[in-house]
Amino acid sequence: MSDTDNDQLLPLILDIGCNNFRMGWAGGDFPDIIAPSVYVDISDYLFKSDIINGLGDIFLNTNTQAHLVGHDALKYKSILKIREFRKENNYNILLKFFYHYYQQLNISEELRFKQPIIIITPFYKSELEKTKLQEIYFNLLNFPYLLFLSESQAILSTLQKSSGVIVNIGESNTYISTIFHGFTNIMARDMFPITGKDLTSYLLNLILSKIGAIKNIYLDIAITKEIKERLSLCILDPTGENKRVKEGLTKYDRIVDLPDGTKLKLNSERFLLSEPLFNPKIIHVDYIGLAEAISKVIKTWDRENWEELLSNVILSGGSSLIPGLSERLKVELQKYFSEKLKNKIKVVAASGRENMGWIGASILYSKNQLKKGWLNNPNLQDPDQEQNDQTSSQNELK
Ligand SMILES: Nc1ncnc2c1ncn2[C@@H]1O[C@H](COP(=O)(O)OP(=O)(O)OP(=O)(O)O)[C@@H](O)[C@H]1O
Ligand SMILES: [Mg+2]
Incomplete structure (x- = not known):
């Protein structure tokens, strides 16, 4: 792989997480794009404009695409099912998703699909998944080089x-x-x-069991996740503090305004939600x-x-x-x-630890420590030479 002075030919680093997709230029301090790894399927749409006049226009404008991805998808969260393509292993959507955000990098026409791609790879990523990603980035998009970079290695490099x-x-x-x-x-x-989504589900359970029979609020996983991200805590003595809260301690009290206009008071749930990390049996997972x-x-x-x-x-x-x-x-x-x-x-x-894999990969690139392990696109005779014009599969995505 050749070094380059052209910024638009620098490698692109990708972290395709279940919650967030991060993409940006190698050497940067922070991913240029952080987008939710979600999509909506327009065919899930219940209302047709001919059923209630004008309703389709209000919600869907004149959009004719079959799917909307990332931030665009989230705009429809109140009327369409938000789907998670990583959890579904939906590679067709991953391709569309990537393409959607790749366009936002404003790469000039002649340099499109010519960057080396670095994919952050946790150790559990299967060979099958890597093969599928090669198919996307080499066969369908025709990028010249691909590097699967160990996420652990990248994270460790941030600490030097x-x-x-x-x-x-x-x-x-x-x-x-x-x-x-x-x-x-x-x-x-x-x-x-135990993962982030387990903590969200557990918080939802804690809240629902607290409010008991008074079901006058609307709460779902997405709302609960937002509450968790704003108010979660982890403390040294959860049992003692929980007891003290029951006896009247108000230190942990927070009032949450829910989207339906109701208010919800939280206190001990804020720190109890993180306890499954220390004892998975709380949520019936038999593990240390x-x-x-x-x-x-x-x-x-x-x-x-x-x-x-x-x-x-x-x-x-x-x-x-x-x-x-x-x-x-x-x-x-x-x-x-x-x-x-x-x-x-x-x-x-460390601060910025939510993006640490991406940042670490960028640091490794800046230190010239990503020389080994690159795969060449087998479809290109000599990837360092000018690539062919975009393939028909790229055109299909437009
Ligand atoms: N301030 C916060 N407090 C608690 N949890 C948070 C906070 N901010 C984000 N999270 C949780 O972090 C998780 C997302 O983490 P991250 O972005 O590292 O995941 P990902 O890389 O997309 O997914 P994965 O690595 O599992 O494929 C979500 O469960 C989210 O709710
Ligand atoms: Mg991740």
Whole structure:
């Protein structure tokens, strides 16, 4: 792959998450585009303008597309089902989604589809999924180069360290992985079963059981998710504080204005919602807590490496934004290590950690550390030479 002075030929870094799609130019500080990984299917639309005159125009304007994606899709959240293409593994929509946001980068016509693509890849991404992505970016879109970059490696690079434990808590996936002096160990990692969406569902349950029979409010998962992102907490003594709230402590009280105009008072739910991370059995998942899972992953390495790993426990992903999480995790981790090692534990919660994989990839590119592992588009004789004009499949997307 050749280096370039043209900004529009820099690699594009993509993080295709279940909740957020992030895309931007390598070398940048922040993704240029962060969009919700959702779409709506216009055929779900219940109202036809001929049923109630004018209604179709009000809601759907003159749009003739079969699907709307990302921010455009969310505008219709009150009338159409919001679908999540990553959770559905819907690659046709992924293609449309990518194309929609790629156009927003305002790349000049002659440079379109000529950038190298870097795809942030968590370790659990299957070979089949990678093959499917190659099909999209090489066969359908005809980009010249593709790099599947380890998300853990990217996250670790943001700290300028070569060893660490990465704890990434996203929307549909939570994982723990370790890198020691640049080496990974496939035995020393774990898919932890509690994720952001589980915490949202649990908060919804907590709220519904609190309001009990008085069902005069409308609350769904999307509204609950917004509440969670605004008000979630993680505290050191949830049992004690829950008791104190019941006895009249008002410190955690918050009034939420719901979209239907009603008001909802929250208090202990704010911190109880994060407890399944420390005890998955609360939501009937038979698994150890996050701290114990991290300790087991660390203990897969030789004992002399534990100290270095423990002093670099790195939180990343949107769900790691819960205030207080790093402090609580540190205290919980202490239970699994000796007096000497307890003092070495450091849980890093860097700002911008919700985009850490993307930012790390950009840092690695800036430091010239992404030289290896690139795949060449087999359809192009010499990808460094001028590419053919866009293929017919690209034209179909327009
Ligand atoms: N301030 C916050 N407090 C708690 N949770 C939050 C906050 N902000 C975002 N989240 C949660 O973070 C999750 C999204 O995280 P992230 O963007 O890392 O996921 P993703 O990369 O799209 O998904 P995945 O990695 O699972 O494929 C959602 O569950 C969201 O509700
Ligand atoms: Mg993610």
